[in-house]
Amino acid sequence: xxxxxxxxxxxxxxxxxxxxxxxxxxxxxxxxxxxxxxxxxxxxxxxxxxxxxxxxxxxxxxxxxxxxxxxxxxxxxxxxxxxxxxxxxxxxxxxxxxxxxxxxxxxxxxxxxxxxxxxxxxxxxxxxxxxxxxxxxxxxxxxxxxxxxxxxxxxxxxxxxxxxxxxxxxxxxxxxxxxxxxxxxxxxxxxxxxxxxxxxxxxxxxxxxxxxxxxxxxxxxxxxxxxxxxxxxxxxxxxxxxxxxxxxxxxxxxxxxxxxxxxxxxxxxxxxxxxxxxxxxxxxxxxxxxxxxxxxxxxxxxxxxxxxxxxxxxxxxxxxxxxxxxxxxxxxxxxxxxxxxxxxxxxxxxxxxxxxxxxxxxxxxxxxxxxxxxxxxxxxxxxxxxxxxxxxxxxxxxxxxxxxxxxxxxxxxxxxxxxxxxxxxxxxxxxxxxxxxxxxxxxxxxxxxxxxxxxxxxxxxxxxxxxxxxxxxxxxxxxxxxxxxxxxxxxxxxxxxxxxxxxxxxxxxxxxxxxxxxxxxxxxxxxxxxxxxxxxxxxxxxxxxxxxxxxxxxxxxxxxxxxxxxxxxxxxxxxxxxxxxxxxxxxxxxxxxxxxxxxxxxxxxxxxxxxxxxxxxxx
Numbered sequence: 001x002x003x004x005x006x007x008x009x010x011x012x013x014x015x016x017x018x019x020x021x022x023x024x025x026x027x028x029x030x031x032x033x034x035x036x037x038x039x040x041x042x043x044x045x046x047x048x049x050x051x052x053x054x055x056x057x058x059x060x061x062x063x064x065x066x067x068x069x070x071x072x073x074x075x076x077x078x079x080x081x082x083x084x085x086x087x088x089x090x091x092x093x094x095x096x097x098x099x100x101x102x103x104x105x106x107x108x109x110x111x112x113x114x115x116x117x118x119x120x121x122x123x124x125x126x127x128x129x130x131x132x133x134x135x136x137x138x139x140x141x142x143x144x145x146x147x148x149x150x151x152x153x154x155x156x157x158x159x160x161x162x163x164x165x166x167x168x169x170x171x172x173x174x175x176x177x178x179x180x181x182x183x184x185x186x187x188x189x190x191x192x193x194x195x196x197x198x199x200x201x202x203x204x205x206x207x208x209x210x211x212x213x214x215x216x217x218x219x220x221x222x223x224x225x226x227x228x229x230x231x232x233x234x235x236x237x238x239x240x241x242x243x244x245x246x247x248x249x250x251x252x253x254x255x256x257x258x259x260x261x262x263x264x265x266x267x268x269x270x271x272x273x274x275x276x277x278x279x280x281x282x283x284x285x286x287x288x289x290x291x292x293x294x295x296x297x298x299x300x301x302x303x304x305x306x307x308x309x310x311x312x313x314x315x316x317x318x319x320x321x322x323x324x325x326x327x328x329x330x331x332x333x334x335x336x337x338x339x340x341x342x343x344x345x346x347x348x349x350x351x352x353x354x355x356x357x358x359x360x361x362x363x364x365x366x367x368x369x370x371x372x373x374x375x376x377x378x379x380x381x382x383x384x385x386x387x388x389x390x391x392x393x394x395x396x397x398x399x400x401x402x403x404x405x406x407x408x409x410x411x412x413x414x415x416x417x418x419x420x421x422x423x424x425x426x427x428x429x430x431x432x433x434x435x436x437x438x439x440x441x442x443x444x445x446x447x448x449x450x451x452x453x454x455x456x457x458x459x460x461x462x463x464x465x466x467x468x469x470x471x472x473x474x475x476x477x478x479x480x481x482x483x484x485x486x487x488x489x490x491x492x493x494x495x496x497x498x499x500x501x502x503x504x505x506x507x508x509x510x511x512x513x514x515x516x517x518x519x520x521x522x523x524x525x526x527x528x529x530x531x532x533x534x535x536x537x538x539x540x541x542x543x544x545x546x547x548x549x550x551x552x553x554x555x556x557x558x559x560x561x562x563x564x565x566x567x568x569x570x571x572x573x574x575x576x577x578x579x580x581x582x583x584x585x586x587x588x589x590x591x592x593x594x595x596x597x598x599x600x601x602x603x604x605x606x607x608x609x610x611x612x613x614x615x616x617x618x619x
Contacts, residue, residue, distance in 0.1 A: 032335040036155070039116045050108035051167060053101050058171030060098040062179045064091055065310035105168075117152045120338060124148045127341060132348045133413040134373075142225025146217070147337055154334035172313070179310040183303050184293065187286055191311050194282025213330050215260035223253050279315045286311060348412055350432050357435040360389045360520050360551055362424045364410065369419035371405060378417070379405050381574040389520075392552040394562035396595065397571035403555045406571070407523045410553070411440045441519045443546070445526035447510035449501070454483070454509065455490035461513035469516060476545040477512035478538050479505075504539055511542045522546055525555045559596050568592065 040047050067090055128148055136144075180188035230237065230246065237243060290307065293299040299307075366385040372378050380402045387393050395403040408414055409421060412428055420427045428436055441461070449457050458470055465473075470490070474480050482505055486492045494500050494509075501509065514522065524543060540561055556562045563582045570578035570585070570592045578590050585592035 032332055032339065035339055036116075036335060039119050040112065042119075043112045043115055046108050046112055050105055050112065053105045053108070054167040055171045057098055057101050057105060058168045058173070059175040060094050060101075061172045061313050062175030062310065063094050065176065065179055065306055065313055067091055067094075067306075117155065120152045120155065121149070124152065124338070124341060127344065130346050130349070131344065132346050133408070134347070135344075137373075140221070140225040141228045142221045142223070145224050145228070146221045147341055151334040151338050154330055155338065176310045176314040180307060180314070183307040183310070184290070184299055187290055187293075187307055190285055190289065191282065191314070194278060194285070195314065197278050197282070212260045212264045213333050216257070216264075217333065219253060219257045219260070223250075223257070226250060226253060283308070283311065283315070348415055348433065351430060354430055354432045355426060355435075357423060357426075357431045357439055359439060360423055363388050364521070364551065365422045365425075366406070366409075367420045367422060369409070369416045369421060371402075371409060371414065372417045373414075379574055380409075380416075382419070383574065383576060385569065385576065387551060387553060389551050390549065391566045392547060392554065392564075394554040394556055394565035394568045395571050396556055396559060396562065396568060396592065397577075401571040402574045403571050404525055407442070407525045407553060407555055410521070410523065411437050411442065439519050440521045440523060441514035441517050441546070442523045442525070443507070443510050443514055443543075447506055449494060449506060449509060451494075451496040453488075453491050453493055454486070457494065457509055458490070458513050458516060461516035462518070465516050473512040473515040476515055477508045477542040479508050479512055479542075482508070507539045508542050511539070511546050514546055520550055522550045522552045523555075524552065526557055559592075559599055570595075 125148070128144070177188070177192070180191055226246075226249070237246060286308065290299065290304045294301055294304050364387040366383050369380055369383045370378050371380040383402075383406075385393075385406075395406060397403060405414075409416060410428070412433060415429065420429070422428065423431065423436075450460070455470070458473065459465060461473075462469070474483055483489055524546075554562050554565060562568060565582070567579060568582060568585055569576050570590075572591065578585055578588065578592050580588070586596065
């Protein structure tokens, strides 16, 4: 039997459902580093200085190795230290200078990296806020955190560090190779051949390293999502005793994470020793051949020791190249994912000649609208509706019939599949998104509140609201007793997602910010369905204040809350099957009447419920 979690992880390899690039070749290394250069350009002078510094850092390795030749020749051959006594001090001086330059190189790279990451994160955050609602439906919070926050950090850690290391090693290798050739071209040929043999294993494991990096990132993304889900759903986890079950599920992630991790360990396990063995064989050959050259008088002892020192300094970083290869894979994958995000073209965007919407004068019309979340599965089917300006229209019906979809299409959270939605005769796709959404206030069953103060959340509706306007909205949303009961009043922190407030309080805060926004169109999507009777009565009075002199679309489950709507539309299976006032629909004795009497059983029970509701509201 297939493990569903493993299958989910495998299916998640598409990440953002974007077209994957070939991860090696011209489409990655040069291409991605070329794109990254755009973020280096503002700091080009510092980048040039950081690059130039790597030249002496690398070259000083060769200077240290080369200085051993005259020193040893003077001591061993001439049996004198007077003429070369200064060389140890020069070596110490070179090493100190190399250390100072390395510090400045690290500082400059760190400074450039921090600013680059800030710039990239800024662009990614802007992109995040332009993506379609469908993007957030299809991708987990863990994926979003990983791609939008963690990947830029990987770029800073790996890309710039790798560039510094590679440049330093490049210049070090060139200078050391010059020392080898200058000292003995015959031994240098052997040394370079061995060097190529050392590099061969690293070229063979590129594909495997790439696969390991992808797998670790995939599973890490799922684990981040799981952590986030646990934090947000902790009350449900405690309430249903899910801790043990979720711990078992998390252990599955851990097991899945171990497999690619161990593949990495095993790869490193055989690659590093093999490189050491090849290097030791090369050094042994050099020692054997070089000693013969010294005995025959073809090479001085100092030259031979200098050659060996340069060779070892050249081989040592190469033997540890496996770590650099892995880091390079991670940085290239992270860079590819970052640029994939930046290259996304949102489906919902402004057309070139989009108009500004200034308000609603006549109506909002659904003109033969069909809509599909998934191809071939229509949620709305050839639907035609007219919402007149200043009218209150209620949408009722069974769950899944398409009511909330209608509410989501008006502010263009999604675009219709066929047909059109028009405001005063203009297709909303010909209106700017900003101006369209500025004319709409949305109050839902689960309104999102931001982590901040009560004032911060009220000003979401109108950042420029005056104190008088804020107080008016508080009064009309029936928030005054609650605000006055708080020690810090409007400066009270309400916690992430408003967790420190009750359901009714959150709803009234949402209504108050909608009042402050003061838009001509209001959409109420199940705004009271999750509340008890007392909270519902208070919130309903706040909603009535919000509905005054506006075009209102109400989606309701509790039919008692929409009895006074100008029109009620019964939605079922993506179609309007009944339409009329409350009394007209009851008289038709159709679907609406069945729904209504199912809730209230008899007219006597209905009257008793309404009477209790009115008494509670007056209290």
